[in-house]
Amino acid sequence: MNEMIQETLVGWSRSQFALTACYHWLFVPLTLGLAVVMAVMESIYVKTQDEFWKKAAQFWQKIFGINFAIGVATGIILEFExxxxxxxYSWFVGDIFGAPLAIEGILAFFMEATFIAVMFFGWNKVSQRFHLASTWLTGLGATISAWWILVANTWMQHPVGMAFNPDTVRNEMVDFWAVAFQPMAITKFFHTVSSGWMTGAVFVVGVSCWYLLRGRNKRFALASIRVASVVGLVGILTVMFTGDRAGIQIAQNQPMKLAAAEGLEHGGAGAPFSIVPGIEVPKALSILATHDTEGVVPGIQDLLNGYTDNEGNVHLSADEKIRRGRQAVNAFAEYRKTVNKDSVTAIQARQTFEENQAYFGYGHIEKKEDLVPNITIVYWAFRIMIGFGCLLTLLLCLTLWFERRGTLAQKRWMQHWGVWSIPMVFLAGQAGWVVAEVGRQPWAIQDLMPVGVAVSGISASSVQVTFCLFLALFTILLIAEIRIMCKAIKNFRMED
Amino acid sequence: MKHTHNPFIRIWHFYIEGFRNMTWGRTLWIIILLKLFIMFAILRVFFFQPALAGKSEAEKQHTVATSLSGERVDKPAE
Known part of the structure; x- marks a missing residue:
């Protein structure tokens, strides 16, 4: 019964966090992407002094403003949670999680808030160059914000730069630079931000295609498509490059996530990549995970039962990790009990704890099967992300190609595709986060703390109530955003 | 805008004039303020009290340590 209540509590707490994060991630990538598109357009205006580009930049700034206004502070709810x-979890992570979030709040948010005012209120009041700098700095502020959030998220996927103190029951930061600039964080930052550029670019292409379908604002639409396609292609190339880096890093640090994303039960050397069930590309997974056609990629069963990698390193079975984890948990409990009473026992307990600390989280795992995330969700989310990513790449290449040849305005099928690509790009982004977050289950902090331990001792019903409140609040906000945005798009007129 | 050399007054006027001249932006500001009110004055106050609030440092440590060394500590590995 207790386990059922606990599972319900964890399930609802996870659902609430997922709901909040998914809504938040509808606003953020559009902010990041539109910031680049409008800044490029304003740069062209400052260079050419052509009023057309000023009006174009002002329109996309208006759309940016609507999105920013509705989306701003939705991320704070995650901090409430x-x-x-x-x-x-919050106590256990100590300042490691708090520091990046505090820097994000103080530095990046205020920078963003200052320059956004100059961007909106400063037309014809400040010099053109100062205004242009403010527009770029608005985008840079949002990007720096993303950096610190992603540093915190990466630490949960690959905790580094800290030491656990069993006296305070907190992790203490011992190397800020290792936390802030670990390779996984850098990869995640560029992968995520460039996916935002792609989102903003595809959104601009989609809206512009809608104008072409309606036979309105033709010059504006074609010019917007030209700029957005270039921004989007730069974004997608960065997404591909960093995605390749992420594949190797995940294979090294979170091999279960990779195995689940591939539905790979039994791995080995020369592992194939599954396009869809039943269709595989030989050796492609080994290339993605190790850059070697014969690289060893462990499957789910290999990870549960133990395996030997390319370099001959033996990786422990899940049962052995659980055994060592329970030793660590027992030693931790013993240390806490004896630290003020019996120094000899406490020293021994602490030594045993430190010897097995790397497996601390495994001590809370009931059975080894609990270490496998939901394969169906992760497998299909991975395919949605990559599949839609490929379709969007093709879209951006074709729109740029037809626009340069002067035939895009006649290709209505292309324009329809452009409009429908808007939901597609948002789905691709959401799917990416599903792979990242569902794929790392059951861990709140990889190998150190499972979600069942991270959760508070509160009633599941209180989480259910706030889940419903958030669902209502965010849905109202989303409807408001879509309505205001659609009105702004419909009312916009620009003579050709 | 009134002419003054005081940079703070100039910044103040810059913002005031910006807000006064807003057209579509007013609706957005209403949404922002309403949203922040709901988040901070309702949700934060009535629904999102930190679970460890009101406890001393030692009590917080004890609560988390109890979860970390929970019921499963004495179970042997399979």
Whole structure:
């Protein structure tokens, strides 16, 4: 019964966090992408002094403003949830998680808030160059914000630069640079931000295609498509490059996530990549994960039962990790009990804890099968992300190609595709986060803390109530955003 | 805008004039303020009290340590 209540609590707490994060991630990538598109357009205006580009930049700034206004502060709710639903986690991570979020709040948010005012209120009041700098700095502020959030997220996927203190029951930062600039964080930052550029670019292409279908604002639409396609292609190339880097890093640090994303039960050397069930590309997964056609990629069963990698390193079975984890948990409990009473026992317990600390989280795992994330969700989310990513790449290449040849305005099928690509790009982004977050289950912090331990000792019903409140609030906000945005798009007129 | 050399007054006027001249932006500001009110004055106050709030440092440590060394500590590995 207790386990059922606990599972319900964890399930609802996770659902609430997922709901909040998914809504938040509808606004953020559009902010990041539109910021680049409008800044490029304003740069062209400052260079050419052509009023057309000023009006174009002002229109996309208006759309950016609507998105920013509706989306701003939706991420703060995630921080509420850390304190209320995930209090064990919040205490356990200590300042490591708090520091990047604090820097994000103070530095990046205020930078963004300052320059956004100059961008909106400063036309004809400040010099053209100062205004242009403010527009770029608005985007840079949003991007720096993303950096610190992604540093915090990466630390949960690959905790580094800290030491656990069993006296305070907190992790303490011992190397800020290792936390802030670990390779996984850098890869994640560029992968995520460039996917935002792609989102903004595809959105601009989609809206512009709608104008072409309606036979309105033709010059504006074609010029917007030209700029957005280039921004989007730069974004997608960066997404591809960093995605390749991420594949190797995940194979090294979160091999279960990779195995689940591939539905790979039994791995080995020369592992194939599954396009869809039943269709495989030989050796492609080994290339993605190791850059070697014969690289060893462990499958789910290999990870559960133990395996030997390319370099001959033996990786422990899940049962052995659980055994060592329970030793660590027992030693931790013993240390806490004896630290003020019996120094000899406490020293021994601490030594045993430190010897097995790397497997601490495994001590809370009931059975080894609990270490496998939901394969169906992760497998298909991965394919949605890559599949839609490929379709969007093709779209951006074709729109740029036809626009340069002067035939895009006649290709209505292309324009329809452009409009429908808007939901596609948002789905691709959401799917990417599903792979990242569902794929790392059951861990709140990889190998150190499973979600069942991270959750607060509160009632599941209180989480259910706030889940419903958020669902209502965010849905209203989303409807408001779509309505205001559609009105702004419909009312916009620009003579050709 | 009134002419003054005081940079703070100039910044103040810059913002005030910007807000006064807003057209579509007013609706957005209403949405922003309403949203922040709901988040901070309702959700934060009534629904999102930190679970460890009101406890001393030692009590917080004890609560989290109890979860970390939970019921499963004495179970042997399979």
């Amino acid at each position: 850390f304190g209320t639903n995930w209090s064990n």
